[in-house]
Each structure stands twice: as structure tokens, then as C-alpha cells.
Amino acid sequence: MYAFLVSPRRLFSLCASTRVLALRLTRVDVPSSVIMGDPVWLNCSYELENDELYSIKWYNSNGEFYRWVPKDMPPGQKYESRGIHLDLTKSSFGNVFLSMTDLHTDGTYRCEVSAEAPSFQTVKREKELRVYND
């Protein structure tokens, strides 16, 4: 009788040989309306069946303002953008905390998730955020 231990890494490489790429966004949460000044959470959740995550990126109409790249050190990075008051200490993966909002926070937000090499398969979704004066 033989007993053997299959380490999680070995199990992954067994799956990889017959991989079926199934990257999809499970939820993209952007509040449709916010009172100016209030903080806001943006959330982007995904599902990767037999692949690894390469990047999660958040964009607005001015371009990319946040990314989470597991292989980077640190994984979370933000870019200065008008209307985006991002607290990196509270943000991770697709969850982004905007500590406050102003009129320039209003706009179209896009979450883009990419799987690792070799495919780099990518999914994205856009949602609108309206900022209202109280």
C-alpha cells in the first residue's frame, strides 16, 4: 500500500496541461450615486478557473488610477488623477477605497482584469458614478 502526498503546486500543474481558460468578472460594484465629500468603495471581483492573476486595473476617463499586480512589489500602485482620492493602505486586489469624493470623481469607471501568461486573457466592465452636491 502506498501513500503519497500531492502538493498543491503539483496539482496545479496537472490541471494546467488540460487548461480551460475561464476568466470572468463576478461583480463590479460602483455606487451609482454619491454625495460629494462622502467616501466610496469600488469593488471588482473575478473568477479564474485554471489560471493565475496577472493584473487588476481601475480606470476612469483620465486613464488608469490604480492597479494590483501580485508579482509586483508592492502589488498595489496608484496614479495621481483628478477627483481620485485613493487610500492605498485600505485598497487591495479589486477593492479600492476613495477616502473622499469631489465633483471630478463623477464619471465612467472601468475595471480590467488580466490572467497571467501565456494567455493574458482580459475581461472588463464599465460603470457610471454620479457625484451629487448635497
Add this chain to the structure above:
Amino acid sequence: MTFNSRGISEYRAVVGGQVSLPCNTSLWIEEDISLVIWYRGSTGIPIYRVDARSSRLSNSKQVPSEELGERAVMDVSVLPPTLKLEPVLEEDEGDYRCRVDYRKHRTQHFLVHLNVTVPPKQVIIKDLDGNRLRDVIGPYDEGDSLTLVCEAYGGQSSHLLYANLAYTYGNEHTTE
């Protein structure tokens, strides 16, 4: 190259020919590039990738999708860098998006649209009575009017039209 109503640069190629689609992002800093990906239309499945995370972009392996195979090559030594398709196929028509990932700069995107012209399979010249004309026609008297009908069969978006007329006047032979 023109701009269409969506504000996207448009390029045109002929089936069997070649086209260089530019990745004309507003920023191109080669040393900081970690990844370049080309996508077709709105699908998220890349048709071309250059992974420069552990090597310089110019030394990085370029990987086309299986369908594109050897028909596609990216040239990162020119500005803007281009994705060259050769030979162009009818089904290449559509939108293309280039995405450039940077280590320290914002991700850049550039959109182009490719129109593909399919040349006609056959071109026939007829007179107004529907008679097919070949080789040498005439002779006509000076002052006569002559109407030639050019019919093209097959093809798509073929709006390139060349008319080559060779005529002999007296003893002089002219081509225009």
C-alpha cells in the same frame, strides 16, 4: 489613414497584401515597458503578446495567437511601433487594440480599425449593347462617341478603379 466617426484611426489593406497597424500610444518609453498586448475587437483574447517583464522589450519573445501565426509580426524598433499583417485576409477586417503595460507609468491603449478590400475576381469590358470587348476594337471615326462599360465580379469595398486606354491614331500609338 483617416479617422472614422468613432474617432478611431482607420487603415485599409487589400486581401493578399500587407498592412502595418500602429500602436500609437501617447507615451512610449521602451525601458519601462513590461508588456504589450494586441486584442481583436472587444474580445479579451489577445492575438499578440510581448512579455518584457524579465527582458528588454526588443529582446522579448513575441507570441502571436495560433490563428494569426506567422502572418503577424510586431516591429518595436520603429516609432510608432507597428503590428504588420501579411498576407491580409478578408476576415482581418475589424477593430484592433494595442495595450502597453508600464512598470512605473499608466497603462496605455490605442485603437485602430482595419478595412479590407477584396479585389474583384473578374473584370469585363462591354459596349452599350452588352457585347464583350476584347483586344483591339474599332476603327472609329474621329468625332464618334464611344462608351465602354466596365463590370467587376466578386470583390468587396473595391473602389480602386484604373482605366488604361491604349489607342492608335493614324500611325501613332498612345497609351493613357
